[in-house]
Amino acid sequence: MARAAIIGGGVIGGGWAARFLLNGWDVRVFDPDPEAQRKIGEVLDNARRSLPGLSDLPLPDEGTLSFHDDLAEAVEGAEWIQESVPERLDLKLKVYAQIQAACEEGAIIGSSTSGFKPSELQEGSDRPGQIVVTHPFNPVYLLPLIELVTTGANEAALIDRAKGLLSSLGLFPLHVKKEIDAHIADRFLEAVWREALWLVKDGIATTEEVDEAIRMGFGIRWAQMGLFETYRVAGGEAGMRHFMAQFGPALKWPWTKLMDVPEFTDELVDLIADQSDAQSGMHSIRELERIRDNNLVAMMRALKAQDWGAGAVLNAHDAGRKRDAMPDIETADLAQPILTLARAVPLDWTDYNGHMTESRYLDAFAGATDRFMEIIGCDADYIASGGSYFTAETHIRHLGECHAGARISVRTQMLLGQGKKLHLFHSMYEGEELIATCESFLLHVSLETRRPCAPSQEIEDSMARIAAAQSGLEYPQGAGSSIRKPVPMAE
Ligand SMILES: NC(=O)C1=CN([C@@H]2O[C@H](COP(=O)(O)OP(=O)(O)OC[C@H]3O[C@@H](n4cnc5c(N)ncnc54)[C@H](O)[C@@H]3O)[C@@H](O)[C@H]2O)C=CC1
Numbered sequence: 023m024a025r026a027a028i029i030g031g032g033v034i035g036g037g038w039a040a041r042f043l044l045n046g047w048d049v050r051v052f053d054p055d056p057e058a059q060r061k062i063g064e065v066l067d068n069a070r071r072s073l074p075g076l077s078d079l080p081l082p083d084e085g086t087l088s089f090h091d092d093l094a095e096a097v098e099g100a101e102w103i104q105e106s107v108p109e110r111l112d113l114k115l116k117v118y119a120q121i122q123a124a125c126e127e128g129a130i131i132g133s134s135t136s137g138f139k140p141s142e143l144q145e146g147s148d149r150p151g152q153i154v155v156t157h158p159f160n161p162v163y164l165l166p167l168i169e170l171v172t173t174g175a176n177e178a179a180l181i182d183r184a185k186g187l188l189s190s191l192g193l194f195p196l197h198v199k200k201e202i203d204a205h206i207a208d209r210f211l212e213a214v215w216r217e218a219l220w221l222v223k224d225g226i227a228t229t230e231e232v233d234e235a236i237r238m239g240f241g242i243r244w245a246q247m248g249l250f251e252t253y254r255v256a257g258g259e260a261g262m263r264h265f266m267a268q269f270g271p272a273l274k275w276p277w278t279k280l281m282d283v284p285e286f287t288d289e290l291v292d293l294i295a296d297q298s299d300a301q302s303g304m305h306s307i308r309e310l311e312r313i314r315d316n317n318l319v320a321m322m323r324a325l326k327a328q329d330w331g332a333g334a335v336l337n338a339h340d341a342g343r344k345r346d347a348m349p350d351i352e353t354a355d356l357a358q359p360i361l362t363l364a365r366a367v368p369l370d371w372t373d374y375n376g377h378m379t380e381s382r383y384l385d386a387f388a389g390a391t392d393r394f395m396e397i398i399g400c401d402a403d404y405i406a407s408g409g410s411y412f413t414a415e416t417h418i419r420h421l422g423e424c425h426a427g428a429r430i431s432v433r434t435q436m437l438l439g440q441g442k443k444l445h446l447f448h449s450m451y452e453g454e455e456l457i458a459t460c461e462s463f464l465l466h467v468s469l470e471t472r473r474p475c476a477p478s479q480e481i482e483d484s485m486a487r488i489a490a491a492q493s494g495l496e497y498p499q500g501a502g503s504s505i506r507k508p509v510p511m512a513e
């Protein structure tokens with residue numbers, strides 16, 4: 023089992039711990055704070071309800087989490103060491119000396135620093151090539167971006183290994199090859215933060231109005247296209263050149279306070295903190311984290327459907343794991359109902375009753391049907407060649423309930439697969455418990471005529487193979503049933 027050490031387990035270290043653990047790594051934590059274990063436990067609870075559902079496949083079994091009073095013990099045998107101690111250079115340098123005295127020479131030491139350059143962190147080290155900046159974004163267990171900032175002291179092989187390990191955790195390592203204070207993203211965030219402070223200090227807007235100005239407009243836009251792509255579109259048909267010609271000169275107008283930072287007087291801190299309390303004080307920080315996570319999961323899953331931005335990163339992560347996680351016609355035990363879906367229930371699949379909402383059962387069963395189609399040869403290439411299946415009838419029975427984060431699976435029995443007809447019976451389980459079934463009848467169609475027709479010989483052969491293998495299975499209980507006619511109540 024791969025092992026990571028988390029040095030500093032606060033807001034960010036806790037997020038890293040969750041990211042590693044939920045991706046199957048063993049995690050050792052060193053943090054002198056006596057509250058660290060409780061705090062990380064709460065971050066983990068949030069991560070467990072939100073991260074697994076982002077994937078359309080099950081995550082690996084969780085690794086083991088342990089807390090250590092001794093830094094040397096925590097880093098021993100670790101392949102990855104993530105430093106997330108407070109943003110003070112003297113402290114970070116002291117911590118690296120302790121880490122490097124005890125860790126493996128081949129281990130990667132990543133720093134979460136928001137602002138320091140890697141050359142500053144490598145200063146005075148005997149093995150500077152081991153230290154890189156891996157700057158994450160909060161919540162680390164959901165957001166994919168990691169700014170991987172390196173110097174000439176870091177060898178290409180170590181950089182490649184770091185990229186590979188980060189990608190295997192579902193992260194998106196953005197390699198910043200030329201170091202600069204605050205890397206890339208925090209330079210924007212600092213600029214926006216500075217402007218917002220001025221707007222509140224000068225009485226132009228409240229903290230709430232600043233936040234509305236972001237989240238009702240460009241905040242949504244930036245989640246799917248960055249700055250340049252957004253402005254290219256805003257330039258109209260003439261694109262970026264026109265945009266720059268039109269708005270470039272305006273940058274010189276006195277729109278902003280540019281580099282000045284308002285002084286953090288007690289008065290300014292009170293003004294901002296009081297407004298922030300009035301805006302959000304009715305929610306605890308943990309509640310706000312859960313609201314944030316619900317929203318992030320819903321947005322990232324929407325981007326996933328578009329295979330765009332952060333959604334494309336999630337799809338690529340799934341694609342890399344699909345081969346091992348899901349059987350195909352050669353690896354499945356065809357004599358049994360075939361595994362066609364295995365995943366965690368995403369946060370945005372639950373409803374006001376606190377369990378998976380009914381439309382999502384159809385969503386999950388439709389995913390199982392899609393997988394069955396792939397297994398028999400009706401994959402993306404086949405569909406592009408003009409043949410596919412349309413569903414003619416579906417009947418779902420709800421036998422139990424499941425909640426966000428639950429691991430569900432679907433196993434599929436083929437009741438008929440011959441000519442243009444495909445009749446499937448899906449059974450959904452949480453663990454061993456049967457929670458729903460779905461019977462579907464599909465017809466093979468020509469996508470040109472939109473009329474039923476026979477499928478390819480390869481599909482016919484696959485269906486014949488499965489029919490022969492499953493011929494010994496009993497007709498499933500519940501198949502062929504309908505909603506019974508109500509019996510009149512006795513007086
Ligand atoms: N909070 C944020 O939004 C982000 C912070 N970062 C960076 O992550 C790092 C940590 O920041 P946060 O998690 O926000 O701070 P935090 O204050 O929540 O956590 C820091 C943790 O380090 C522990 N600590 C202090 N001295 C230690 C030592 N000698 N050895 C081990 N642990 C020690 C503290 O007990 C505390 O639990 C900083 O470098 C920061 O710039 C990066 C991205 C976002």
Ligand SMILES: C[N+](C)(C)CC(=O)CC(=O)[O-]
Binds near residue numbers: 211
């Ligand atoms: C405020 N901050 C500079 C610590 C923020 C970051 O570094 C990244 C983030 O998560 O916004």
